[in-house]
Each structure stands twice: as C-alpha cells, then as structure tokens.
Amino acid sequence: xxxxxxxxxxxxxxxxxxxxxxxxxxxxxxxxxxxxxxxxxxxxxxxxxxxxxxxxxxxxxxxxxxxxxxxxxxxxxxxxxxxxxxxxxxxxxxxxxxxxxxxxxxxxxxxxxxxxxxxxxxxx
Numbered sequence: 001x002x003x004x005x006x007x008x009x010x011x012x013x014x015x016x017x018x019x020x021x022x023x024x025x026x027x028x029x030x031x032x033x034x035x036x037x038x039x040x041x042x043x044x045x046x047x048x049x050x051x052x053x054x055x056x057x058x059x060x061x062x063x064x065x066x067x068x069x070x071x072x073x074x075x076x077x078x079x080x081x082x083x084x085x086x087x088x089x090x091x092x093x094x095x096x097x098x099x100x101x102x103x104x105x106x107x108x109x110x111x112x113x114x115x116x117x118x119x120x121x122x123x124x
Contacts, residue, residue, distance in 0.1 A: 002026045002113045004092045009118030017080045018120060022092030024073040028113070030095035031068055031075040032105060035088035035120075044106025045090070048075055049098070055105045059085075082122045089117040 003025040012018050024031060032047035032055075047055040048068040056064060065078045075092065092115035093108070095101065101110030 002028060002094055002096065004094055004113055004115035006090070006092045006115040006118045009090060009120045011121045011123065012082055014083055014122055014124050016082055016122070017078070018082065020077040020079065020090055020092075020118060020120075022075045022077075022115060024075075024092075024094055024113075027070070027073055028094035028096045029098035030093075030105060030110070032093045032095070032111065033066070033075075033077045034091045034093055034108065034111075035086075036091070036117075037088040040088075042091070042108055044108075046077060047105040049105075057106065079120070082120075084122045084124045086120060087122050088120060090120050091115055091117045 006022045008020040033045040036042040046066040048066045063081045068075045093111040094113040095110050096112045
C-alpha cells in the first residue's frame with residue numbers, strides 16, 4: 001500500500017505561481033498530477049515516470065514543470081502563469097506497475113493510489 005501526501009495549494013492571482021509537492025511512501029513507476037474542477041471530469045495535468053519521461057496536458061505545456069526525485073519518492077509541480085481556468089482540486093496519483101493499464105499517462109484507470117487533493121484557486 002502506497003500513501004500519497006500533497007501540499008502546496010492555495011489562492012493566487014492570475015499570472016502568479018504555485019508549487020505543488022507530493023510525497024509517496026513507496027516507489028512507483030508513474031507519479032502524476034490530475035485536477036478536477038467543479039462539474040468537470042478529473043483530467044491529467046502532468047506525469048513523471050521513474051525512467052525519466054515527462055508528460056504534460058496541452059493546456060499546461062510551457063507553463064507547468066514537473067520534476068521528480070526517485071531517491072525521495074517525491075514529485076513537484078511548478079505552476080507558472082496561472083489563469084482562473086487552472087482552478088481545481090489537484091490530486092497526486094501513482095501507478096505502481098508500468099506494464100499494467102492502457103499505456104496512456106492521463107488515463108485515471110491506470111493509477112492505483114491517490115492523494116487527498118489540494119485546492120488551487122486562481123483569482124482574476
């Protein structure tokens with residue numbers, strides 16, 4: 001059983017920056033960030049695999065940066081140039097087995113463990 005603990009959400013003005021941090025209690029293949037806005041489905045934001053690959057949703061490319069420390073089982077999401085459309089609850093998620101699932105980093109069905117979520121609110 002892997003536990004994920006997120007931190008770093010908050011309220012920021014449009015154009016500002018926030019950093020989200022997730023600590024995993026164990027090693028997993030993919031560590032990712034998803035978000036869910038009110039009335040919307042949960043969507044993939046970014047993912048970092050243990051072998052160094054990174055993935056981003058088109059909506060955040062060029063603004064968000066994911067980084068991972070495999071030794072510490074942590075993943076960081078640096079979010080810059082935030083807009084009100086980025087407002088959501090952000091969840092850290094972990095996929096334990098790289099060979100199980102659909103192969104798409106943004107598919108929530110591939111993730112075995114989820115954090116409790118942290119609110120990000122961007123005011124206009």
